[in-house]
Amino acid sequence: MVRILLDEVEINLKEKEDFSWLKNYGKVFCVFDQQDSGNICFGVDDGENKKFIKYAGAKTINYKGDLEEAINRLKKSVKIYEDLQHDNLIKLIEHFQINNGYALIFEWVNGDNLHPHWKFNTYEKHNNINSPYFKHKHMNMKNRIESINKIFEFHKYVEEKGYVAIDLYDGSIMYDDKNHVTKICDIDLYNKGYLVNETGEEFWGSKRFKSPEEKTKSMIIDNKTNVYNLGALAFGLLGGELDRSFEKWEVDEKLYNIALKAVSEKKEDRYNSVLDFYNDWIRESRNYI
Incomplete structure (x- = not known):
């Protein structure tokens, strides 16, 4: 393992990498180097604006796949971000080979994943008062429902545009608990049209x-798969x-039955x-907003 220091922020990689180009965007103030996607991400600040930079090409610690595949996936994601521009999605500014x-x-999006x-293990995620998930679960119900509805609204748009969400989970969501803003932060793998699960249990996703069908080889992944993902997300956040018992559910039975x-x-x-x-979810969730 190689440790690299960028503006007092430490990065851990398998091999040395030149990140001097980041200086064009300002000072690095945070790094996300623990992903298994093959990407490494940075927060940079030029004194006026912060930016979020995602890079494929470095040999990250937890990525076990082919580096060229990671690079190509990130290149392909550009069109996805452009096609699915939305108020509830982080905004792509530019992209380039380096x-x-x-x-x-x-x-840059204020808030927390x-x-x-990389900060909280499973127990801490659910029980530590500093965990973003814990904070989200303990907000007032109006803010929680509004946040969840933003996620669902975006994925309605994804379906309208002919896309299927891949690898959708709570790690795809940023929430700013000060301004109550929810953003989807990772759609790299979303796909235009349905696709076939060719890897079985190893298919992308939590x-x-x-x-x-995301666990079974040769099954079709489509918008009904996304219905399941969104229902699972509702159970995760509510x-x-x-x-998925009603005893663990925090809102009414009508919303429970929709998620179920x-x-x-x-x-x-x-x-x-x-x-x-x-449509069903929005109609029944109005009681909380």
Whole structure:
């Protein structure tokens, strides 16, 4: 392992990498080097504006795949961010090839990731008062529902644009608890149209949010898969996550039944579309807003 110091911020990589180009964007004030995606991310500040920079090309500690694949995935994600521009999504400013890799520059988003695994283990995530997830779970219900509705609103738009969300989980969400702003921060793997699960259990995604088809080889991943993902997200933010009992659910039975239908094991028992799920959810959630 190699340790690199950038503006007093330490980075851990498998091999040395030249990040001198980051100086063009200001001072590095934070780094996210623990992802398993093959990307490394930075927060930089030029004194006037902060930016979020995502780079593929460095040999990160937790990535086990091919480096060229990581670079190509990030390149392909540019069109996804451009196609799915939305108020609830982080904004891509520019992108370019640098050294042997590729970089995406985004506007900085204030707030915290709801699944900061590099800071909090599973127990701490759910019990530490400083955990962003814990804070989100202990806000007043109006703010919680409004935050969740922003996530669902964006994914209704994703469906409208003909895309399917891949690797959607609480680590894809940023929340600013001071200004009550919710942003989706990672759509790198979203796909235009349906696709086939060619890797079985190894398909992208968190086990906490994956549908049966995301665990089974040769199954179709489509908008009904996203209905499941959004229902699972509702249980993660309003209930007992994988314990989907009503006893763990924090809002009313009508919303519980909507979420429960969304996470039906069989596709035919779920909502036919994200739009149908969204419309039912929004109608019943108005009581809390």
